[in-house]
Amino acid sequence: xxxxxxxxxxxxxxxxxxxxxxxxxxxxxxxxxxxxxxxxxxxxxxxxxxxxxxxxxxxxxxxxxxxxxxxxxxxxxxxxxxxxxxxxxxxxxxxxxxxxxxxxxxxxxxxxxxxxxxxxxxxxxxxxxxxxxxx
Ligand SMILES: [Zn+2]
Numbered sequence: 001x002x003x004x005x006x007x008x009x010x011x012x013x014x015x016x017x018x019x020x021x022x023x024x025x026x027x028x029x030x031x032x033x034x035x036x037x038x039x040x041x042x043x044x045x046x047x048x049x050x051x052x053x054x055x056x057x058x059x060x061x062x063x064x065x066x067x068x069x070x071x072x073x074x075x076x077x078x079x080x081x082x083x084x085x086x087x088x089x090x091x092x093x094x095x096x097x098x099x100x101x102x103x104x105x106x107x108x109x110x111x112x113x114x115x116x117x118x119x120x121x122x123x124x125x126x127x128x129x130x131x132x133x134x135x
Contacts, residue, residue: 006122010040020127024057027054027055028041029052029055030044031052032044032049033046033047057116058091061088063111063114064088064089064110066084066100066108067085069081069084084100085097085098088130098128099129101130102132113132114130115131116128117131
């Protein structure tokens with residue numbers, strides 16, 4: 001059976017993962033050029049300065065893009081499909097790939113409101129997911 005691969009923390013991303021473990025969606029802000037930066041990096045991709053600071057998102061956004069996965073990744077994960085995977089447009093000005101939690105995956109639409117939730121998926125790994133239809 002194919003082994004599930006989980007993301008790994010690095011020196012640059014550890015504050016992000018620590019935020020997930022403590023229920024906080026973190027992103028970076030460049031104090032040199034003012035850009036919002038996501039995913040975690042050592043240098044600002046816009047001005048190349050190492051002046052990135054961490055900020056906490058309110059965890060709200062909108063569906064930017066999505067796809068409904070009908071075939072489970074593993075045969076033993078049948079109850080885990082269909083599921084919605086997509087790109088969240090987060091209010092603070094960044095986009096991120098995530099799973100969207102929806103009561104009916106077929107009713108998800110571009111622009112639907114999202115709210116982050118944090119889900120324990122493995123030992124010491126908490127993933128941010130977004131609930132669709134948040135008020
Ligand atoms: Zn910058």
